[in-house]
Amino acid sequence: MRHHGSVGTRILAVEDDERIRSAVKLALEDEGWTVDEAESGEQAIGLFNDSAPDVVLIDIMLPGIDGFELCRTIRRTSDVPVVMVTARNDTHDIVAGLEAGADDYLTKPFAAKELSARIRALLRRIRPTSPTHERLVFGDLELIPEEGKVLRDGDEVHLTKTEFRLLCELAENPGKVFSREALLDKVWGYDYFGDGRLVDVHVRRLRTKVEADPANPRHVVTVRGLGYRLQT
Amino acid sequence: MTTAAAEIPAVVPETRRVPRPNPRRKWGLRRRILLIFTLGALMLSVVLAFVTYGLARSSVVQQQDEAARGLARSNASTAAAELRGNPSSAQPAVDRLVELGVQSPLILYNGDWASGRTGFDETQLPLELLNRVISDGLASRMIVEIENEPYLAIGYRIQPTAAYFEFFSLENVNSTLSSVRLSLVLGTLITTALGVVAGSFAARRAVRPVGVAAQAAKAIAGGRLDTRLELTEDPDLSVLANSFNDMATALEERIDRDARFASDVSHELRSPLMTLSASVEVMDARRDELPERAQSALDLLKSDVVRFQGLVEDLLEISRFDAGAVRLHLEELLVAEFVRQAVRISSVPDTEVDVSERSEMVLINGDRRRLARVIANLIDNARIHGGGDPDVSIRVVDADDQPVSRVRIAVEDRGAGVPEHERTLVFERFARGGVAGRRAGNDGAGLGLSLVDEHVRMHGGRVWVEDRLDGGQGARFVIELDAEELDE
Numbered sequence: 001m002r003h004h005g006s007v008g009t010r011i012l013a014v015e016d017d018e019r020i021r022s023a024v025k026l027a028l029e030d031e032g033w034t035v036d037e038a039e040s041g042e043q044a045i046g047l048f049n050d051s052a053p054d055v056v057l058i059d060i061m062l063p064g065i066d067g068f069e070l071c072r073t074i075r076r077t078s079d080v081p082v083v084m085v086t087a088r089n090d091t092h093d094i095v096a097g098l099e100a101g102a103d104d105y106l107t108k109p110f111a112a113k114e115l116s117a118r119i120r121a122l123l124r125r126i127r128p129t130s131p132t133h134e135r136l137v138f139g140d141l142e143l144i145p146e147e148g149k150v151l152r153d154g155d156e157v158h159l160t161k162t163e164f165r166l167l168c169e170l171a172e173n174p175g176k177v178f179s180r181e182a183l184l185d186k187v188w189g190y191d192y193f194g195d196g197r198l199v200d201v202h203v204r205r206l207r208t209k210v211e212a213d214p215a216n217p218r219h220v221v222t223v224r225g226l227g228y229r230l231q232t
Numbered sequence: 233m234t235t236a237a238a239e240i241p242a243v244v245p246e247t248r249r250v251p252r253p254n255p256r257r258k259w260g261l262r263r264r265i266l267l268i269f270t271l272g273a274l275m276l277s278v279v280l281a282f283v284t285y286g287l288a289r290s291s292v293v294q295q296q297d298e299a300a301r302g303l304a305r306s307n308a309s310t311a312a313a314e315l316r317g318n319p320s321s322a323q324p325a326v327d328r329l330v331e332l333g334v335q336s337p338l339i340l341y342n343g344d345w346a347s348g349r350t351g352f353d354e355t356q357l358p359l360e361l362l363n364r365v366i367s368d369g370l371a372s373r374m375i376v377e378i379e380n381e382p383y384l385a386i387g388y389r390i391q392p393t394a395a396y397f398e399f400f401s402l403e404n405v406n407s408t409l410s411s412v413r414l415s416l417v418l419g420t421l422i423t424t425a426l427g428v429v430a431g432s433f434a435a436r437r438a439v440r441p442v443g444v445a446a447q448a449a450k451a452i453a454g455g456r457l458d459t460r461l462e463l464t465e466d467p468d469l470s471v472l473a474n475s476f477n478d479m480a481t482a483l484e485e486r487i488d489r490d491a492r493f494a495s496d497v498s499h500e501l502r503s504p505l506m507t508l509s510a511s512v513e514v515m516d517a518r519r520d521e522l523p524e525r526a527q528s529a530l531d532l533l534k535s536d537v538v539r540f541q542g543l544v545e546d547l548l549e550i551s552r553f554d555a556g557a558v559r560l561h562l563e564e565l566l567v568a569e570f571v572r573q574a575v576r577i578s579s580v581p582d583t584e585v586d587v588s589e590r591s592e593m594v595l596i597n598g599d600r601r602r603l604a605r606v607i608a609n610l611i612d613n614a615r616i617h618g619g620g621d622p623d624v625s626i627r628v629v630d631a632d633d634q635p636v637s638r639v640r641i642a643v644e645d646r647g648a649g650v651p652e653h654e655r656t657l658v659f660e661r662f663a664r665g666g667v668a669g670r671r672a673g674n675d676g677a678g679l680g681l682s683l684v685d686e687h688v689r690m691h692g693g694r695v696w697v698e699d700r701l702d703g704g705q706g707a708r709f710v711i712e713l714d715a716e717e718l719d720e
Binding site for chain 2: 088192
């Protein structure tokens with residue numbers, strides 16, 4: 001039995017079905033993670049504040065506060081990576097989950113190995129760009145990769161870790177068009193069969209934070225049929 | 233058929249049957265309306281023409297007749313006066329009349345005839361007229377034909393031994409009547425033509441709601457379940473529109489319910505599957521600690537959890553198809569790279585993909601995840617029924633000197649093959665039937681191949697099964713898709 005996860009990395013798993021919760025906890029512990037369980041959104045919020053997990057795993061269908069609401073609540077105070085778990089792979093649920101602030105999603109039933117791979121991709125340290133570029137400036141936007149900071153007009157903008165990494169990938173080669181597949185690979189660690197919706201929703205979220213007018217983006221620009229690029 | 237119907241009378245309740253149209257009446261409603269209008273217009277105009285002609289003729293003839301009789305009477309009295317002045321011969325009286333402008337006078341006087349114009353003599357007068365005038369002493373008239381022209385011959389007895397006759401040309405009556413005839417024939421033709429036009433217009437109007445309904449029904453059959461007929465003010469048509477719409481709504485609800493049920497079922501199944509697959513994963517991580525028999529049991533459990541999972545996914549996808557909720561996410565894919573990747577995530581990841589040189593740089597337009605599922609399902613099918621590892625090959629269909637337009641992805645196995653008569657059947661849902669009996673294992677074909685069929689068809693391609701190309705035992709599943717060359 002090999003441990004892939006770094007021991008001590010805490011995962012908060014929110015799932016109302018007790019059997020699923022137990023089985024997932026067992027499987028994730030096998031993968032080497034430390035798992036805290038919560039059976040409702042309310043309990044999850046309490047645990048989240050006490051134990052400060054590194055990753056949160058949220059089932060969308062929860063009694064009381066549902067998964068979307070829980071995700072939005074967490075996002076108000078934290079940029080912790082969130083993985084949504086859904087029993088439906090309908091576009092509606094997935095997009096709603098991502099828009100609520102989730103970094104990635106999985107459809108039940110998933111393999112613990114797959115979830116581990118996703119978590120590792122989310123926790124991957126942000127590669128610093130070449131040391132000469134300690135600060136990258138794009139018009140009113142300023143990127144400080146070392147400190148994980150983004151400034152717009154001098155004010156700090158709060159991005160989630162995934163949004164930040166997405167911006168950094170685009171900033172590494174300003175003006176170059178990145179296909180959805182390339183971004184899925186670089187940011188989320190997906191191979192050939194990733195979901196383009198992940199990229200699209202994250203770009204949308206990123207725009208609401210870094211663009212003066214998100215409806216008319218000047219920095220993160222869509223290149224029809226090809227993908228996205230960062231414009232100075 | 234007839235004997236069967238006689239033996240089993242009225243099994244089907246009457247209300248479930250829509251009455252069949254009379255088979256003898258092969259003409260469509262539109263044609264029938266057109267025919268009725270045309271015949272109606274024709275008959276009406278012919279009757280009108282005949283009546284009009286009859287009235288016109290009698291009125292024209294009567295006018296001419298009265299004028300002629302008046303003239304003849306006054307000419308006759310002139311002749312009588314002349315004869316009284318010169319009783320020896322009738323010739324001077326005739327000459328006098330000709331002088332006065334009378335065209336063709338003729339007088340019988342004391343047994344001798346005097347004629348004022350050559351060709352118009354007593355021989356032209358019918359015997360009957362002569363008898364009635366001379367013997368009976370009656371003023372009479374008859375129509376005679378002289379040199380093929382109609383004339384009205386009028387006779388008066390002016391003295392006991394003298395009679396006056398005169399011919400009046402009916403030429404202008406005839407020409408008037410023939411122009412009346414001509415215009416009536418033309419009128420009839422025009423009216424009939426108008427009848428045809430009105431008929432076809434009315435027919436189209438009458439049939440239009442049927443056409444609209446037919447189109448709507450077609451749209452519904454094609455999956456657009458929200459199709460409805462527009463409501464009209466016409467009370468006759470609104471009955472059709474209303475009941476059609478009610479039917480469509482009922483159908484939509486029912487299909488919705490069925491699709492939702494299938495979708496709900498597969499969602500509900502996912503929760504226990506989650507527990508199962510996570511638990512199996514935990515056990516599998518400790519496989520080495522288990523006794524041999526438990527290991528075998530674990531392997532069985534593991535493979536069936538995978539199969540169960542695939543079945544639930546397929547069921548969900550099928551329910552999406554049924555609900556018409558499948559939206560392809562199309563993108564240009566390099567077919568060779570795509571198939572290699574798809575094979576890599578299938579159940580036999582090390583399957584060899586044989587790509588011809590020409591198909592290496594070929595693009596297809598497809599939904600990446602769905603087509604990957606197609607490949608995965610075909611490989612599953614080959615693994616389960618095909619007795620071991622399949623071979624995958626990619627070839628361009630077009631000849632070497634032709635531009636690339638189609639590409640074939642084939643999955644060959646070494647199983648029992650699919651007999652000719654089952655080659656469409658295998659693509660049906662849960663198709664097993666005779667196929668299962670001959671094929672190894674008890675693994676049903678399930679939904680896999682029917683999904684392959686639905687997906688490929690949605691991509692505008694086709695899929696079929698045939699014999700292996702090398703003639704060996706086994707089946708060859710072929711997907712054919714539109715393709716184009718990557719120009720660089």
